[in-house]
Amino acid sequence: MQNSWNDADLQSSIQEFSGTPELAAELAELVYVSRLLGSENSLVMHGGGNTSVKCELVDMVGNRVDVLLIKASGVDLSRVTGHDYTPVKLAPLRNLGHLFKENDRISDEELQRFSTKEFKHILLLNLFSLTDHIAEKRLTPSIETLLHAFLPHRYILHTHSLALLTLSNQPDGETICREVLGTGFGSVPYIKPGLHLALSALDAYEKHREIEGLVLQKHGLATFGNTAREAYDRMIEAVTRIEKRIDAAGRKHFAKSPLPLAIAPLEDVAPIIRGACVEEKIPGMRDYDEFILDFRTSPEILDYVNSADLVKMSRKGAMTPDFIIRTKNRPLVVPAPDAEDPAGFRNSVHEAVERYREEYTTYFDTQKEASGIDVRMLDPLPRVVLVPGLGLFGLGRTFDAASVNADIAESTASAILDAETLGCFESINDRQVFEIEYWDMEQAKMNKVHNDVLAGKVVMVSGAASGIGLATAKAFRSKGAELVILDLSREALDSAAAEIGGNALAITCDVTSREDVRAAFLGACRKFGGIDIVVSNVGAAFQGRIGDVSDAVLRKSFELNFFSHQYISQEAVRIMRLQGTGGVLLYNVSKQAVNPGPDFGPYGLPKAATMFLVRQYALDHGRDGIRANGINADRIRTGLLTAEMIKSRSNARGLSEREYMAGNLLQLEVTAEDVAQAFVHLALETKTTGSIITVDGGNIAAALR
Numbered sequence: 256m257q258n259s260w261n262d263a264d265l266q267s268s269i270q271e272f273s274g275t276p277e278l279a280a281e282l283a284e285l286v287y288v289s290r291l292l293g294s295e296n297s298l299v300m301h302g303g304g305n306t307s308v309k310c311e312l313v314d315m316v317g318n319r320v321d322v323l324l325i326k327a328s329g330v331d332l333s334r335v336t337g338h339d340y341t342p343v344k345l346a347p348l349r350n351l352g353h354l355f356k357e358n359d360r361i362s363d364e365e366l367q368r369f370s371t372k373e374f375k376h377i378l379l380l381n382l383f384s385l386t387d388h389i390a391e392k393r394l395t396p397s398i399e400t401l402l403h404a405f406l407p408h409r410y411i412l413h414t415h416s417l418a419l420l421t422l423s424n425q426p427d428g429e430t431i432c433r434e435v436l437g438t439g440f441g442s443v444p445y446i447k448p449g450l451h452l453a454l455s456a457l458d459a460y461e462k463h464r465e466i467e468g469l470v471l472q473k474h475g476l477a478t479f480g481n482t483a484r485e486a487y488d489r490m491i492e493a494v495t496r497i498e499k500r501i502d503a504a505g506r507k508h509f510a511k512s513p514l515p516l517a518i519a520p521l522e523d524v525a526p527i528i529r530g531a532c533v534e535e536k537i538p539g540m541r542d543y544d545e546f547i548l549d550f551r552t553s554p555e556i557l558d559y560v561n562s563a564d565l566v567k568m569s570r571k572g573a574m575t576p577d578f579i580i581r582t583k584n585r586p587l588v589v590p591a592p593d594a595e596d597p598a599g600f601r602n603s604v605h606e607a608v609e610r611y612r613e614e615y616t617t618y619f620d621t622q623k624e625a626s627g628i629d630v631r632m633l634d635p636l637p638r639v640v641l642v643p644g645l646g647l648f649g650l651g652r653t654f655d656a657a658s659v660n661a662d663i664a665e666s667t668a669s670a671i672l673d674a675e676t677l678g679c680f681e682s683i684n685d686r687q688v689f690e691i692e693y694w695d696m697e698q699a700k701m702n703k704v705h706n707d708v709l710a711g712k713v714v715m716v717s718g719a720a721s722g723i724g725l726a727t728a729k730a731f732r733s734k735g736a737e738l739v740i741l742d743l744s745r746e747a748l749d750s751a752a753a754e755i756g757g758n759a760l761a762i763t764c765d766v767t768s769r770e771d772v773r774a775a776f777l778g779a780c781r782k783f784g785g786i787d788i789v790v791s792n793v794g795a796a797f798q799g800r801i802g803d804v805s806d807a808v809l810r811k812s813f814e815l816n817f818f819s820h821q822y823i824s825q826e827a828v829r830i831m832r833l834q835g836t837g838g839v840l841l842y843n844v845s846k847q848a849v850n851p852g853p854d855f856g857p858y859g860l861p862k863a864a865t866m867f868l869v870r871q872y873a874l875d876h877g878r879d880g881i882r883a884n885g886i887n888a889d890r891i892r893t894g895l896l897t898a899e900m901i902k903s904r905s906n907a908r909g910l911s912e913r914e915y916m917a918g919n920l921l922q923l924e925v926t927a928e929d930v931a932q933a934f935v936h937l938a939l940e941t942k943t944t945g946s947i948i949t950v951d952g953g954n955i956a957a958a959l960r
Contacts, residue, residue, distance in 0.1 A: 258491045284483035293332030298414040301659045303577045305413040307403040321345040328395040341396045348404035401453035408479035410486040415575045417670045418497040419476045441466045445473040507676040510563040518644040519592035522780040529784040530834030531608040541880040545711040548784025549657035552646030559668035572682030576691040587637035591644040622689035639664040652710045654758040707735030713783045715739040718793035720747035722893030726927035739779040766819035776826040788839040789827045791820045801856035816861035837880025846889040850957035873945030882944040884937045889951035920953025
């Protein structure tokens, strides 16, 4: 492993703290070294790992106090700042360690049962009043605060090095680690983080005070130092020695499972998996909690998922307990997708998910009774799916969460292959897994994430680079949905995606081209796993006196204002049926559909057809759980109703522009944002279909009757 320490970069980090003298100078070095560790996925991943420094600070009344600055729970080391560290008074915590250490009557089991409530109370009681940032950010001291406090070293770095885990997750892992690292590292058997682990770490240090670090078996690697650089150099040197040991073993050839002659494409496989891994919010209501999917493949991933021993290897558990709260202890393995038998694959996936549910429920019931922990079961669905012949998926309620789980799964695949090459991969047992997965200190990390009402949903919006489309995309994003945005201009789409934020997938698409539309839906399946809601929004106001208009103009208007909606709807229905979880089709129709204007026949005729298209989809696909609804809007400032058109129309009527735009019963101008909120409303109305609602401020002539 490369040592990335750079003194010039360190000085830049120190400059960040020049304006905050109340923070210890040592913290600048700690932030710098933490970011170095966090930038290396093979050391820490997504909130894992921990770093700390002990220093002297001045309290509010001028007293000098020894303080431990430790990374707050769940903070990502790669993006850590000085305000992500929790200051804790050191002396009371060390006194606690001495108190328990000297009490020989306390058993290991009693130490393990040292409650989370007591643990939190002790830490919160000893928070040091450095600034008010703790209250503002609601930082929680790390669950490993006591380990860092009990050990005397100034700087302590703790990682979940995959190389180390490859060695320690073996039946004789402790022996192998000692052979590779020598006497410079102590060893602590696997113990759940908390008081018992902290006391065991202190005991290992006191037996060999010259050690440079500790191997926390099946958990991670800790190194110490009087300076940040010393602790970092020791970490990199130790991991490098381990990596050389792994490399020397080479990579064993793993026997392959037989695969179908043709593997089904990703864009067909993803919606099937996504549709199988759902929970109904209310049984029988066809309203589901869904996941976003993130797909990964590589030669190494294929070596893993194509192995004849895949099922056996995948059931051995997580590389480190830190992964369990995100990915669960085991992934779901499905059969290879045969391109010649899509129905068979779909059935086998649903059967595999059902078995996974049953096995997880049995695991929960068994361990809850054995442990005596009074908790409610989390959802019994997988967070990683392994697909022979194709690759793997990470599942999450957001794309970011899915990507985290895919990252972990990808790294785990490589590490398990290495571990099986060295010997036999062996993780912690189900009882230990349960104690981590249902430990409220670990669950607190995940509970900090609050998902909005449309989290897990994928929404496609056409004409999304401006006007109603852009406003609608923003409105759905604000409710937690992942977005696929379509428009003709790459430049306009990129600008819109930047404005929307998040992970919006921007696809250039001519919606009058069935090939373009199909490609857009395939792209959505590759990126997110499927589609749940489609807002078919594109239109243009073709004009002409109906008795004079050319066939070419009328056909062009029908292509854009009617057939584009049909192309989008058909592709959406195909994906929604693969998922089997229903879906929502939403259409931007127009008041022209029921209240035509003079010389607007070329626009109004296809819009009237589109209004009936809405009802036909509601009629024909309600049995698939697919809802179809539309909006009739009027006088919205968009590319259709330009400033020039507003001026000419208001002048023709002898009105001011304001009077013209507010020419409705409420005498209020209707905006693109008003239409966008109506689309969101319809998406959330789970028992409404075949409906056309008006968003026009009130126009009796355009009212449906």
